Amino acid sequence: MHLLITGSVGTGKTSLSNILGAKLNIEVIHISDLIIDQKLYKQYDELFDSYIPDEDRIIQYFKEKIISKHKDFIIDHHSFDIFSNKFLDLTIVLHSDLKVLKQRLSLRQYSEKKIDENLQCEIMDVVADEAYRRFKNILELTNDTNEDQAKNIDIIIMALNKLKSAQKE
Numbered sequence: 001m002h003l004l005i006t007g008s009v010g011t012g013k014t015s016l017s018n019i020l021g022a023k024l025n026i027e028v029i030h031i032s033d034l035i036i037d038q039k040l041y042k043q044y045d046e047l048f049d050s051y052i053p054d055e056d057r058i059i060q061y062f063k064e065k066i067i068s069k070h071k072d073f074i075i076d077h078h079s080f081d082i083f084s085n086k087f088l089d090l091t092i093v094l095h096s097d098l099k100v101l102k103q104r105l106s107l108r109q110y111s112e113k114k115i116d117e118n119l120q121c122e123i124m125d126v127v128a129d130e131a132y133r134r135f136k137n138i139l140e141l142t143n144d145t146n147e148d149q150a151k152n153i154d155i156i157i158m159a160l161n162k163l164k165s166a167q168k169e
């Protein structure tokens with residue numbers, strides 16, 4: 001099973017994917033870490049304080065290291081220009097209330113500009129919009145509280161089980 005956990009920055013992708021990965025004993029790939037660890041970037045952008053991903057090399061990485069071995073994995077990423085439908089069985093789009101999101105982003109000590117940009121992303125629903133354009137199996141989940149997180153884990157596991165039994169038929 002290949003699962004993508006996505007959503008605006010701060011919606012809880014990394015936390016949720018780690019818990020889910022541990023529970024299901026599946027490898028979790030945090031794309032932002034992968035880009036730095038494997039040097040899959042073109043350059044460092046000082047203005048935006050971020051690395052510019054080298055998409056071709058990321059795709060190549062997935063093809064060689066993972067897809068070819070047919071291993072299960074969970075991808076944690078805030079966008080997914082690099083992934084196509086054929087790579088993924090299920091896409092989870094996380095959402096958070098704007099007040100909650102603002103609080104989480106402030107805790108990260110982001111600049112006001114960076115906080116505003118990320119809030120705009122959630123307001124405009126950029127991630128979900130893009131997901132529906134690319135993927136077929138999509139679940140949108142609210143992820144504001146710890147209770148939400150526990151509930152979301154159960155929902156995702158149920159959805160994966162359903163997909164698995166459908167694949168067997």
Ligand code: ADP
Nearest residue numbers: 009010011012013014015104143144145146149
């Ligand atoms: P993302 O990877 O989407 O940017 P993180 O998983 O890093 O988000 O979460 C951002 C912050 O919000 C972290 O401090 C995390 O502990 C907290 N958090 C994530 N999910 C929840 C949740 N469901 N309830 C409460 N706090 C959460």
Ligand code: MN
Nearest residue numbers: 013014015076
């Ligand atoms: Mn994250």
